[in-house]
């Protein structure tokens with residue numbers, strides 16, 4: 750298997766007034782990438798931040814890999830500003846998008862990788878026809894909108910199906926993932942792990958990140 754275990758902390762529940770310092774600390778403690786949750790108050794009932802803040806963060810943190818998780822009604826609208834802000838992986842939900850292929854192509858033409866996300870209520874079959882154009886698929890393990898929710902183990906059949914059929918695909922999970930739930934994700938075949946409160950709130954971030962990466966890696970061998 751050629752996929753690698755990667756841990757991408759979500760800064761949603763970090764101190765956003767100190768975003769650059771909080772992000773740098775996560776990277777210094779071994780984070781493989783940063784998962785930036787963008788919410789528009791429409792696709793999900795919450796608001797976070799937009800491209801201007803991502804660009805400000807990029808000005809402080811030059812080299813880290815940035816994923817934006819676009820929980821927005823119209824992801825096409827933010828492609829160009831997010832590319833300009835220095836985003837590497839633009840992950841959007843397929844649910845509100847009429848032409849997923851077109852939006853994916855625009856993301857690639859803007860110089861970013863494509864991530865395709867599904868909410869808990871969306872079947873993996875709805876995603877299947879787009880897998881060839883995706884660099885990453887994201888299986889949500891909570892209802893998107895808020896950090897700190899409980900992990901939905903009943904999403905694991907989606908991950909298992911994806912891993913069985915696509916051994917080289919980057920499969921990401923997001924929501925309620927931490928040391929207590931990582932084995933379940935790893936066993937099912939996820940290799941990109943988003944973790945918010947479990948990492949950000951940990952007294953030893955380095956230990957939590959390392960432990961989760963080791964568990965995931967042990968199932969990829």
Ligand code: DX5
Pocket residue numbers: 759761762784786818891892893894895896897898923924925926943944945946947
């Ligand atoms: C939920 C977000 C997640 C979330 C992760 O809408 O997409 O990235 O903040 O945080 P935890 O790990 O606390 O569930």
Ligand code: ZN
Pocket residue numbers: 759784785786818923943
């Ligand atoms: Zn997210």
